[in-house]
Amino acid sequence: MANTTPPAVARALIPPAWRTPLFAWALVLPALALLVGLVAYPFLYAIYVSFTNRVIGNDGVWVGLANYAYLAQNTAFNSAIWNTVVLVTVTGVLKFVIGLGLALLVHQHFRFRGVFRSFLMLPWAMPAFVCFLTWRVLYQPIGGGINLVLTQTGIYPEIIDWLGQRSTAMPAVIAASTWRGFPFWFVSFLAGLQAIPKELYESARIDGANAWQRFRHVTLPGLKQVIIVVTLLSSIWTANAFEHVWLLTQGGPSDATMVFPVLAYYGMQTQRIGEAAAVSVAMLPVLLILVFLATSMMQKREDEQ
């Protein structure tokens, strides 16, 4: 269908120098229109709504920083700040160590390498909601697999209500989140390792570098870019994830695992749209820095190719 030449009239009307840019713009236009309408506009609208006292059924009026002032002394919001920092940092470190360790192991030559690699990626192939629902069942005092294994093997004799008490709820969320999230790091590191030229290792060996020195001076520098991009992406995703906390604890017990997206969702449920919007906009400054760093790094890499 597209093989016909444009009608002569159109050809005559559009100067030749404009044809290519116009065509190129026509191709991006559908994507661009959708993104302006469904990402850029809602994005700005969210910021606007966060400065109003909008509720469901009433558009509200401009209240300036009132919502933010309210949030600043709200305990749930303050827990959410701290919890997000803990969640992002601890899962980040765990996923880095586990992902890199496993990638280094799988990067060797041995039998069943492919089988191991496939199994290690399983949590990532499962839908996120399935993962966290499964972990919710695993953590149950009654019917949960973890308590059963701990008591039956005698490692710990008492039943623990992992998700029901403040001291264990956050570690439980972190463990489940790491389980689900490490394969992305693992696979990215594995791809990064495969891209490091073998000759570098060879010449390091000739220079008498031991295993640690080769890791320190060849592997880590070779992975630097991957590590930075993966850390940025994963931090953005973890800080904004909803499912893990919602399906495991719904933010409880008593806000011990509360995070921004869950708090914003509660705000919507109680129909206070202005406040809810302020919750999600409040993390914007930090988010923008991360997103800006990530986009510059990713675009730079793309241009290098």
Added chain:
Amino acid sequence: MTVARPRPHPHPAAPDRPTADVFWTIRRREILGKTITYLLLTIAVLLILFPIYWMVITSFKLPREIFRVPSLWPQVFTWNNYKILLEQKDFLIPMRNSLIVASTVTVTSLLVSSLAAYSIVRFRYPGRTLVGRLILFAYLTPTSLLFIPLSILMARLQLGNSIFGLVVVYLTFSIPLGTWLLQGYFRAVPRELEEQGMIDGLSRLGALFRIVLPLSAPGLAAVAIFTFTGAWNELLLALVLVTSESQRTAPLALNYLITSDVLPWGPLMAGAVISSFPLMVLYFVAQRFMVTDLTAGSVKG
């Protein structure tokens, strides 16, 4: 750390064979290394498999085995949970909705992103870099920031409570993702092939559809899988937008199972098994693309 260990054979290509002693030291170290590798990987795999195992066996257990006499292996296998889920909870409806939503999103965004990615990769024009950057920005804009205004917007457009509305809002993450990833694949197609095709009478669009897209087939497959998975997994927007039972997707239906007072672990895990199924099939069919390509674009080698 011993650094300056004297090396009898500094050059790997040195032809003399190592003495028997050295040979055995190396051999022993190799065996030890292999053992540790297998050991650690086996532990990791067991830790990965245990939750999945628990999900599957819980879905086959009777309530009394889940709650009263818990066991590591079901004493009685039952299909009861599946029956409850499919007959009482009508789980086939959300499954059908999820399939419709995920496939529509996949097809639509593949088409729209192919056009956009092709434009960004092949042409030099004012605004190109900006468009590329905007798309990347959109890709990284989290749903948690957009769900409130999107729900207001969808309500205003009368698309609030329907799977069609879900398709529309899911394009917000699938199109940026698709466009970003496809740029990497399209860039790998040699320009000369297109030029040759155009000399042979293909138009620009013809070159895209007859040459670039077929040559990027593995990339398209990978992007299709990511898009499908993303739409299949989405919970927050569905939770906010959909209120009527007939429009629920699979994650939404399961979410409402746990917010009730009775905790139906058996049927819940049956639902988990059923709703993982389509993704597991996709994953195993396309594993080859995924392993090599899933980081393309974002963290490509």
